[in-house]
Amino acid sequence: MAVPTATLATFKVPTVANEPTKSYGPGSAERAGLQAALKHLRSQVPLDIPCIVNGEEIRTGIMEKQVMPHEHKTVLCNYHNADEALVVKAIDGSLAAKHDWENTPFYDRAAIFLKAADLVATKYRYKIMAATMLGQGKNAWQAEIDSAAELVDFWRFGVKFAEELYAVQPPQNAVATWNRTEYRPLEGFVFAVSPFNFTAIGGNLAGAPVLMGNVCLWKPAPAATYASYVVYEIMREAGLPPGVIQFIPGPAPEVVGQVLKHPEFAALHFTGSTHVFRKLWRDIGNNIEHYKSYPRIVGETGGQNFHIAHKSANVTSVINNTIRAAFEYQGQKCSACSRCYFPDNLWPEIKAGLLKAHTRIHVGGVEDFKNFAGPVINDASFKKVKSYIDWAKDDTDSEIIAGGTYDDSVGYYIQPTIIVTSNPKSRTMMEEIFGPVVTIYVYKASEYEKTLDLVAHSSAYALTGALFSQDRYATILGANMLRHASGNFYINDKCTGAVVGQQPFSGGRASGTNDKAGSAAILSRFVSPRSIKETFVDLDDFVYPSNLV
Structure with missing residues (x-):
């Protein structure tokens, strides 16, 4: 007979709060600590990673390698695969x-x-x-x-x-x-x-x-x-x-x-x-x-996540949030912004702002702290994203207004790419790319409700979405019409960045x-x-x- 466990009190777990994030600014102790950790890890590669079963490290000899995507000739680790018996x-x-x-x-x-x-x-x-x-x-x-x-x-x-x-x-x-x-x-x-x-x-x-x-x-x-x-x-x-x-x-x-x-x-x-x-x-x-x-x-x-701006939206906020949502971590977030719907009354200003912001995006290795964007994860991803960019170059409805280049000679680098389309159901508006590519459809400001309906029903996915508006009635209408278009919905904020304890994360439909x-x-x-x-x-x-x- 098993010995029962005594319950001698009703315990209360400690108060929890979100972990404070460190800034890693120039000259900070955290930047120095992280740089030391990067240097130390570099000195150890390639590491040998076993399976762990019942607490025992098991090396099957069935090997695969994990490379550094920003420097793909460098192997970070060789790891042992489990076989059927294991x-x-x-x-x-x-x-x-x-x-x-x-x-x-x-x-x-x-x-x-x-x-x-x-x-x-x-x-x-x-x-x-x-x-x-x-x-x-x-x-x-x-x-x-x-x-x-x-x-x-x-x-x-x-x-x-x-x-x-x-x-x-x-x-x-x-x-x-x-x-x-x-x-x-x-x-x-x-x-x-x-x-x-x-x-x-x-x-x-x-x-x-x-x-x-x-x-x-x-x-x-x-x-x-x-x-x-x-x-x-x-x-x-x-x-x-x-x-x-x-x-x-x-x-x-x-x-x-x-x-x-x-x-x-x-x-x-x-x-x-x-x-x-x-x-x-x-x-x-x-x-x-x-x-x-x-x-x-x-x-x-997956997701094919959206930003939609009402004619009353704050343009600066739309620009900065879209750059972050589309290009942080090279668009490789399930929640990354892939499709945007911007009104024609704001489009000239939004376009100018996006192009200006795009010139400030540094792309390169992760150990250079000035870089905002790095590589996509592997060769398969590089080829997939490249194929969409190449398609857009040939598509008569699409215009690449920024980026559109790529280079895998050292790492799997895709320049953050902005496409403008006249077809709201083009491939890059409908299919998940999972890379630094965002497509914009410019709609007539007078057709806000019609465009909301398009956003709500044109995608098989329903993970995240964001609405930018300074008009409360337009916000209410958008929130109602987009109710089933995403599991996480943001008002005047980007569609990425859910925080545990604040925005529980997931979506419906194919997401x-x-x-x-x-x-x-x-x-x-x-x-x-x-x-x-x-x-x-x-x-x-x-x-x-x-x-x-």
């Missing part, structure tokens, strides 16, 4: 670890995540930023808001949201009864598939279900392997027991094939492309009769299941509630009073 071992190990982990009191699980957050915020801040910069092509600011601040926020706020979820209890009890709800982890294991573009997302895709008592297999994106490994090592140092998260880089057919055919597969936690997510959903559906329970499917995928990362809603997908009724007075007879005569 994936089976990982599944078995996670299920073996499940009993002890799900029976670990919440506050002990929470302590691990709070410690991990503090380790990121202090001891490992510059290391994980350096890994993200060199491995994923982010500049200092983009690495700071992702791999440092957002990762910390995911883990700290996750603990707070979990506490709040557990506190949701039945409001009524009949006489001599006590009703309560417990939030059990899912039966089986969770499969987390994380993307290259945000280090923090990997920590949350694996971390959120694990915080709720689940065990997890984590397949990181190949182009983010090293930063993901650092995240995993931080969680281990914080006290995460072996087997609770299995770190298994590997090719999709071998890893996914073993996971999705296992009867104990309980949930998919995914961020990536719409195409891949739909395939995984189909594969899960085709295997549905083999599972012990219906798997939870949680996914955030995902809209389960809102950075909120209690996402945690509820990884629990299976049990309602408990305890009666304190014994039943003396089965007959109801209505049965008496």
Whole structure:
């Protein structure tokens, strides 16, 4: 018989707040610290990254490399891929670890995540930023808001949201009864598939279900392997027991094939492309009769996100927010602005401002702090973005007014590109490019409502969008008509930059299941509630009073 765990108090987790961001200005201590971390990481490459299964480092010898996208001849790390046998071992190990982990009191699980957050915020801040910069092509600011601040926020706020979820209890009890709800982890294991573009997302895709008592297999994106490994090592140092998260880089057919055919597969936690997510959903559906329970499917995928300006909009704000939303991290954010709708009365001023701002965008290596934009992630991405630019050059409805050049001789560089189109349903307005390309459609200022309808219904995606207006009635109309066009909607702000605890993030339509990362809603997908009724007075007879005569 298992020894019961004493509950000697009702604990309250520490007050949480968003992690303060550092500025990395010239001469600052943080810039010096980050530069030292970059130099140190440079001196260590190429690193050797193993799989980690049941706490054991396993080197399969099935090798792949992660290169620095701004300097693609330099290998950041060589990593070992999991094969089918190792994936089976990982599944078995996670299920073996499940009993002890799900029976670990919440506050002990929470302590691990709070410690991990503090380790990121202090001891490992510059290391994980350096890994993200060199491995994923982010500049200092983009690495700071992702791999440092957002990762910390995911883990700290996750603990707070979990506490709040557990506190949701039945409001009524009949006489001599006590009703309560417990939030059990899912039966089986969770499969987390994380993307290259945000280090923090990997920590949350694996971390959120694990915080709720689940065990997890984590397949990181190949182009983010090293930063993901650092995240995993931080969680281990914080006290995460072996087997609770299995770190298994590997090719999709071998890893996914073993996971999705296992009867104990309980949930998919995914961020990536719409195409891949739909395939995984189909594969899960085709295997549905083999599972012990219906798997939870949680996914955030692509976007074709918009900015629309009303004729009353502040032009300076439109210009600056559009430059940031379209070109920060080279447009490789799921939320990046890809399509704009600007009124003809403001267009001459907006155009002049965009062109002037474009001349100030420095593009280059991530270790030169003056660079606003860096490389796209890899050769496949470079070729894809290049193909859209080449298409626009030949399209009679499109005009490239800035950028439009590219060079992959050293790194995968695409100059930030601005296209103006006379066709609101052109390829670059409709298809996700995932690169530094934004397309603008100029509409008649008198046709604001008609254009809102176009924005609301012309895209298969519904992730983020922004409306710029100084007219409150125009704002109300836009907010109402665009209600289903995005899961995150911004008024007089750019369509990127959701902050944990402030704007829970996700979208609908082809953009995902809209389960809102950075909120209690996402945690509820990884629990299976049990309602408990305890009666304190014994039943003396089965007959109801209505049965008496």
